[in-house]
Amino acid sequence: MPSFADIILIRHGESEANAAGRFACRSWDPALTATGRAQAQQLAHQWHNAPIRYLVTSPLLRAQETLAPLAQDHDLTPVILPDLAEVNLGQWDGKRLRDLEEAESPSFIAWRQDPDRNPPPGGESIRAVGQRVLNALAHFVEPRERHTLTIAATHADCIKGAVMLIMNAEGPMARRLVVPNAGHVVLRWYETGVWTMVFADPRVPS
Template sequence: MATVILVRHGRTTANASGMLAGRLTGVRLDETGRTQAAATGERLAAVPLRRLVTSPLVRCRQTAREILTRQDGTPAQLTDKALTECDYGDWQGQSLTTLAKEPLWRVVQSQPSAAAFPGGESMAAMQARAVAAVRRHDAAVADEHGPDAVWAVVSHGDIIKAVLADALGLHLDLFQRLHVDPASISIVRYTESRPYVLATNTHAGDLGWLAAAPKRRRGARRRRSDDAVVGGGAGPADEPA
């Protein structure tokens, strides 16, 4: 399997005003969000991405453009509705201050697996579609480019938290323990044995270590071990071939 970089879109006008945007059209990055997205693109410039998948919402497509313009190569570009924002139904477009007074708010906070938004989808359904989409894209990238391939998803906070919870083996009811800021980067490596969460909610730092190792001579095969390193190992450069 491959490695996926999970990018949340930069800050939007709705984020700044405290509104739950959901799937509303026309919600765009504000000035801070554009700066954040550009900084994330700079961090990812050192990583040759094989595929870039984005939610169809404009704030994610804006963020994805900042990443693409800084890539030396031309990763395959796809839009996937399965990675779009949660359907918050009647909550969409309302202020978070108002929503916090709703009885459902406490369910969303303490037992999200039981939360279903009126006129929208359940959080369990959101997680199921997002995880299935990420794993499907990851398998396709690995099949085409090999197990050292790296690709990226630009999506939304709750979507990324749901994918991280699955990778960590956390029940959905614990996913609110995770935090995913605008334009942050989280990283998951999938293997046949298990997913490895390499980073969550990062804002800075060199990502060059994610670049795929050089191809070996013709006929030689490189196999990354799926086993966890007892004691933690010495970092990416120490991974067995």
């Protein structure tokens, strides 16, 4: 079997922005709520016996706080990867989702239909986000030992974008992907440079 590395992409726990229904990217770096902190503790319990070699995280506070209990449990220091940061929402950063929905602006409606062809004004497309995430992860795993397990804390659109690229899916398919707070997906990177999705790896507890 060729060498590979498994990466569990985890969305951060519930943040203050999630609870407030607001977008948060560059202008606001909210912490986890009490619910989010409980989710982080649950993740540490869930992955207590996992053979984790590396922890990597978005530089944003909510992602780092999500990994903190797991890092303490495994005595590991997370590596901060800037390219795991939240999607750049441009002019919508910090705004309430409800306000954008009620305004019914053409740009927002188009983004909801296809976030790849219609990124936020001044922001990123969903597949561009996925590409930077996969590039960052590939750069991280390439020089590492074979058959390793890495857990990465990131954001919903980062996970959606990565999955869409692996599945060669078009922009509208992003609306059929749901990534709850503390939800995760397992990606496998092969030494050939191929990414795959793993639904039931016996090495990884669910």
